[in-house]
Amino acid sequence: xxxxxxxxxxxVVIVAAVLLFVASFLSTWSCDGSACxxxxxxxxxxxxxxxxxxxxxxxxxxxxxxxARMLPNPLKVAGIDLGQAGIVISVFAAWSAxxxxxxxxxxxxxxxxxxxxxxxxxxxxxxxxxxxxxAVATPLVPALKGALIGAPKPQTPQPYGGQPQGGYGYxxxxxxxxxxxxxxxxxxxxxxxxxxxxxxxxxPQPQQQAQQPQAPSQGGEFAPFWFAVPVARPLxxxxxxxxPIAELAPGNWYLAVEQRGAALIAQTQEGRRGVLQDxxxxxxx
Numbered sequence: 001x002x003x004x005x006x007x008x009x010x011x012v013v014i015v016a017a018v019l020l021f022v023a024s025f026l027s028t029w030s031c032d033g034s035a036c037x038x039x040x041x042x043x044x045x046x047x048x049x050x051x052x053x054x055x056x057x058x059x060x061x062x063x064x065x066x067x068a069r070m071l072p073n074p075l076k077v078a079g080i081d082l083g084q085a086g087i088v089i090s091v092f093a094a095w096s097a098x099x100x101x102x103x104x105x106x107x108x109x110x111x112x113x114x115x116x117x118x119x120x121x122x123x124x125x126x127x128x129x130x131x132x133x134x135a136v137a138t139p140l141v142p143a144l145k146g147a148l149i150g151a152p153k154p155q156t157p158q159p160y161g162g163q164p165q166g167g168y169g170y171x172x173x174x175x176x177x178x179x180x181x182x183x184x185x186x187x188x189x190x191x192x193x194x195x196x197x198x199x200x201x202x203x204p205q206p207q208q209q210a211q212q213p214q215a216p217s218q219g220g221e222f223a224p225f226w227f228a229v230p231v232a233r234p235l236x237x238x239x240x241x242x243x244p245i246a247e248l249a250p251g252n253w254y255l256a257v258e259q260r261g262a263a264l265i266a267q268t269q270e271g272r273r274g275v276l277q278d279x280x281x282x283x284x285x
Contacts, residue, residue, distance in 0.1 A: 003070060004251020005232065006148040009138025010069050013090075016131035017062035020093075023127055024055040026120035029104055044120055053096040058128050061089030065135055072247060087135045094132035097125040145231050147250040226253045226285030227264075235266060235274035245274050253285055 027041035028050065044051040064086030068075060075082050104117040138144045228251070234244035246268055248254055257273070258265035264276045 004147065004149050005249035006066065006069055007138060007144060007231075007250070008146050008148050009134050009141070009144030010066055011148045012134035012144070013062045013065055013131055013138075016127045016134060017059050019127035020055055020058045020062075020124055020131065023120050023123035024051060026123060027118040028100075028120045029115040030118040031115060041118060044124070050100060054093050054100060054124055054128060057089055057096065058093035058131050061086045061093060061135070062131055064089065072249070087132075090128075090132045090135045094125075094128040097121070097128040101125050147230070149251055222259050224255055224257050227256055227266075228253050228283045228285070229276075230281045230283070233276065233278050235268070235272075235276055237274055238265070246272055248276065 024044040027043055028047070029041045031041060044055050064082045068081065068083035068086065071082075077085075101117050101121050104115055104121055134144070229248045231250060233248050235246040235248055236242070237245045248266065248268070252269070254269075255267045256264045256276075257267050260275065262277075262279060264279055265273060266276045267273050
């Protein structure tokens with residue numbers, strides 16, 4: 001599971017599910033006056049149909065939506081996608097909460113005025129409506145498709161054979177002699193700096209001559225770079241098969257190793273390579 005694949009809409013779903021769970025412990029009825037003194041008002045857990053049809057249904061629907069988003073590949077049970085099942089259950093919970101708010105007393109009403117809706121039903125209805133709205137709108141609204149947790153910047157890889165930057169105690173770092181001032185040119189082997197510069201100008205420079213052929217002759221060559229996708233996008237095989245071999249999830253960094261027209265050859269963390277056809281809106285590291 002990848003928590004960085006969660007979207008902003010999933011964050012709204014999680015918050016609404018938490019509110020729905022908290023509302024299940026509040027009273028479902030409201031009562032004013034002296035007749036209600038000493039009366040223990042019921043909560044959702046005292047009504048099995050209410051707690052199963054509204055509160056637990058909403059929490060279960062939110063859990064299915066979040067779990068399906070974090071999985072690398074869509075998971076289906078009996079041919080039903082978990083994310084779609086979570087959306088349907090969330091809408092059902094909101095519909096049940098709407099019915100409960102209109103008739104909080106249920107079968108206890110005997111022709112006379114029944115009890116009014118309590119804080120548990122009111123907060124439960126609000127949370128269920130937010131949950132269902134976020135579940136339905138996340139695939140449709142671009143603002144809700146954004147990553148909930150931003151991807152960290154990738155560390156710049158050092159070139160092959162490159163040495164780390166010199167520091168105190170590093171053998172390749174130039175150490176300051178005792179008593180020397182920072183910023184002053186240092187001597188090597190007891191020779192003054194001017195003498196070293198004169199010898200360097202007279203001596204041949206084979207290393208620079210050997211490095212010159214290694215410089216790139218063309219400035220338009222493709223250089224590999226790290227990138228992240230704004231939304232989940234399929235990665236197709238290099239053989240041109242129409243079936244995706246993997247899915248690039250938001251919040252992860254991938255390495256672009258080659259460019260083919262408008263498409264990129266991307267490499268995943270597992271070392272799999274494929275063609276990313278849709279490169280719009282990618283974030284370069």
